Every structure is written in C-alpha cells, then in structure tokens.
Amino acid sequence: MKTPKVSVLMPAYNAEKYISEAIESVLNQTCIDFECIIIDDCSTDNTWKIIQKYAKKDSRIVGVQNKNNLGIAGNLNKAISLSKGKYLARMDADDWAYPDRFEKQVSFLDKNLEVGIVGGAMEVRDETLEKILYIRLYAQDDLSLRKYIFKQSPFSHPCVMYRKEVIEDNLYNEKLSPAEDYDFYFRVGKKYKFANLKNTVLKYRTSNTQASSSKANRQQYLTLYIRLKAIVEYGYKSSTQDTLSSLLQLILIPLLPQAFKVSLFNLLRKRRS
Numbered sequence: 001m002k003t004p005k006v007s008v009l010m011p012a013y014n015a016e017k018y019i020s021e022a023i024e025s026v027l028n029q030t031c032i033d034f035e036c037i038i039i040d041d042c043s044t045d046n047t048w049k050i051i052q053k054y055a056k057k058d059s060r061i062v063g064v065q066n067k068n069n070l071g072i073a074g075n076l077n078k079a080i081s082l083s084k085g086k087y088l089a090r091m092d093a094d095d096w097a098y099p100d101r102f103e104k105q106v107s108f109l110d111k112n113l114e115v116g117i118v119g120g121a122m123e124v125r126d127e128t129l130e131k132i133l134y135i136r137l138y139a140q141d142d143l144s145l146r147k148y149i150f151k152q153s154p155f156s157h158p159c160v161m162y163r164k165e166v167i168e169d170n171l172y173n174e175k176l177s178p179a180e181d182y183d184f185y186f187r188v189g190k191k192y193k194f195a196n197l198k199n200t201v202l203k204y205r206t207s208n209t210q211a212s213s214s215k216a217n218r219q220q221y222l223t224l225y226i227r228l229k230a231i232v233e234y235g236y237k238s239s240t241q242d243t244l245s246s247l248l249q250l251i252l253i254p255l256l257p258q259a260f261k262v263s264l265f266n267l268l269r270k271r272r273s
Contacts, residue, residue: 003084003085003086004033004034004035004060004084004085005031005033005034005085005086005087005106006031006033006034006035006085006086006087006088006089006102006106006161007034007035007036007037007079007083007084007085007087007088007089007164008026008034008035008036008037008088008089008091009037009076009079009080009083009088009089009090009091010022010023010026010036010037010038010039010079010091010092010093011038011039011041011072011075011076011079011092011093012038012039012040012041012043012047012051012093013040013041013042013043013047013069013093014043014044014045014047015043015045015047015093015094016043016045016046016047016050017094018093018094018205019038019047019050019051019093019094020050020054021094021096021129022091022092022093022094022095022096022097023036023038023050023051023054023061025095025096025097025098025099026091026097027054027058027060027061028099029097029099029100029101029102029103030099030100030102030103031100031102031103031106034060034085034089034102035060035061035062035083035084035085036060036061036062036091037062037064037079037082037083038051038061038062038063038064038093039064039065039066039070039075039078039079040063040064040065040066041066041069041070041071041075042065042066042067042068042069047093048063048065051063051065062082064078064079064082066078070174071174071177072177072178072180073172073173073174073176073177073178073180074174074177076090076172076180077171077172077174080167080171083164085164086163086164087105087106087109087161087162087163087164088161088162088163088164088167089101089102089105089160089161090157090158090159090160090161091158092158094205095158095202095203095204095205096129096202096203096205097201097202097203098199098200098201098202098203100199101120101201101202102161104120104197104199104201105118105120105161105197105201106161108195108197109161109163112193112195114192114193115142115192115193115194115195116162116163116166116188116189116191116192116193116194117155117160117161117162117163117166117185117188117192117194117195118160118161118162118195118196118197119138119154119155119156119159119160119161119195119196119197119201120138120156120159120196120197120198120199120200120201120202121135121136121137121138121159121196121197121198121199121200121201122135122136122156122158122159122200122201122202122203122204123135123136123200123202123203123204124136124204124206125203125204125205125206126205126206127205127206127207129203129205133206135200136156136204138154138155138156138196139154139196140195140196140197140198141195142193142194142195145194145195145196146189146194149185149186149189149236150227150230150236150238150239150242150243150245150246151242151245153181153182153185154185154194154196155181155185155194155196156202156204157181158202158204159201159202162188163192166188166191166192170184170187170188172184176222176225176226178215178218178219178222179219179222179223179226182222182223182226183226183229186226186229186230186234186236187234189236190234190235220249221250224246224249224250227242227246
C-alpha cells in the first residue's frame with residue numbers, strides 16, 4: 001500500500017451522536033492522501049458500529065477497538081504506533097474540520113521544514129455546530145508563541161498537525177493527562193519551531209455538560225507542574241512576570257468557581273490575535 005501523506009488520529013468514546021459528522025468532515029477533505037485511525041476506547045453506545053460502517057465504505061478509515069479504556073493520551077499513543085503518514089493530524093470525534101484544513105497544513109509544513117507543529121484558528125460553536133459563540137485566535141509565528149507559552153498553550157490541540165519524526169521520541173506522557181498536549185509542546189519546542197495558520201481550520205463543539213471541578217482543577221495544577229518541568233528538565237526560561245503569574249494561579253485554583261475560570265479563559269482566547 002502507498003504510504004499516506006497524513007495520518008489522522010481520532011480517539012472516540014461514546015461519540016455516537018456526533019462521530020459521523022467528524023468522519024464525514026475528514027472524508028470531504030481536499031487533501032485525499034490520508035488514513036484516519038479511529039480508536040474506540042471501550043464505548044458503551046453505538047460508536048464502534050458507526051466506525052465499522054465507515055471502515056467498510058472507505059479503506060482510508062482504520063478502526064480499532066480497545067479491550068481496556070486507555071484515555072485520550074493512551075489512545076493517541078496507540079494511534080501513533082499504527083500510523084504510516086508523514087504528518088499526523090489531531091481530530092476529535094465530535095468536531096468538524098473545514099475541507100481545506102489538511103491541504104493548507106500540509107502545504108505549510110512542506111514549505112517550512114524548521115516547523116514541527118502547525119495549528120490554526122477555530123470556531124467555538126454550540127452543541128449543534130450551528131451557532132458561532134466566538135472565534136479562538138492564536139499567535140502565528142514562533143517568537144510570539146514562545147513569548148506566551150508560560151501563560152497559555154500555544155495551540156488548540158484538536159487543530160494541530162505535526163511531523164511524524166517529531167512524535168517518535170516524544171510520545172504523549174499518559175501520566176500528565178489531561179494536560180499531556182501542553183507537556184508535548186514544550187518537548188517538541190526544544191528542536192522545532194511553532195506556527196499557527198491564520199485560517200480557521202475547525203468547528204469546535206462545546207457541550208452543555210462541563211467537566212467536573214475536580215477534573216478541571218487537576219488539569220490546572222498539572223499545567224503549573226508542566227511549566228516547572230519545562231524550566232527544570234527542558235531548559236526553558238520563565239520571566240519574572242510569568243513566574244509570579246503561575247504562583248498566583250496556584251493560590252487561586254481552589255478558590256475561584258470553575259465557571260468563572262472558564263469564562264476568563266475564553267475571554268483571553270477571544271482577544272488573542
């Protein structure tokens with residue numbers, strides 16, 4: 001078989017309501033040279049049946065069903081181990097990718113060999129994907145992204161595409177889930193440059209059910225731990241302002257209501273350009 005240009009990594013858990021839309025958006029890409037590896041993480045609904053249906057229709061869909069629940073990071077590592085593409089594209093089972101997403105990201109990586117990861121802007125929409133709540137923008141050049149890396153993640157994880165060689169020595173750290181992507185960016189940034197397209201590449205679906213406060217707090221504590229890890233282990237330097245900001249966050253995490261923290265995060269992202 002011909003080696004595909006892109007391997008799409010799509011973890012799925014109880015995603016029967018929306019996974020067809022996600023898969024269709026992948027199949028409708030203008031870049032047709034891809035494989036889409038979908039890992040069903042022990043779903044209890046009809047997710048696996050839907051994956052099988054698409055796999056029978058199109059040989060580019062590769063369906064795998066787990067015997068044990070692995071979580072996002074474990075599923076991504078499993079999909080990576082099965083991937084054959086030059087580039088790896090992240091995709092969630094409930095989002096929708098614009099048809100030219102892969103084409104634009106592949107073209108960018110082909111032309112910019114020093115860049116290891118490229119993301120893009122995304123539309124944050126309601127659960128139906130019909131209403132745009134706001135557009136989340138990210139800095140585009142490496143210098144700007146590194147300037148803010150100790151303040152917030154430089155990418156939206158569902159939007160990224162990266163080189164296969166980037167991940168071979170930098171698999172996701174499953175112990176750091178659900179902040180495994182943030183740690184991954186720091187490690188990749190030691191050898192490669194960052195970039196985001198100015199284009200909107202994805203419709204991101206928000207759910208009416210928010211993550212529990214305990215889970216959200218764990219992610220926020222892990223984020224602070226990863227920043228410390230980046231300094232001590234990866235050789236990054238944090239400004240005094242960023243260090244003080246992280247210390248303030250450490251104090252406020254258990255004190256502020258989760259809804260307020262989510263609103264503040266979204267406000268900061270809406271104003272990023």
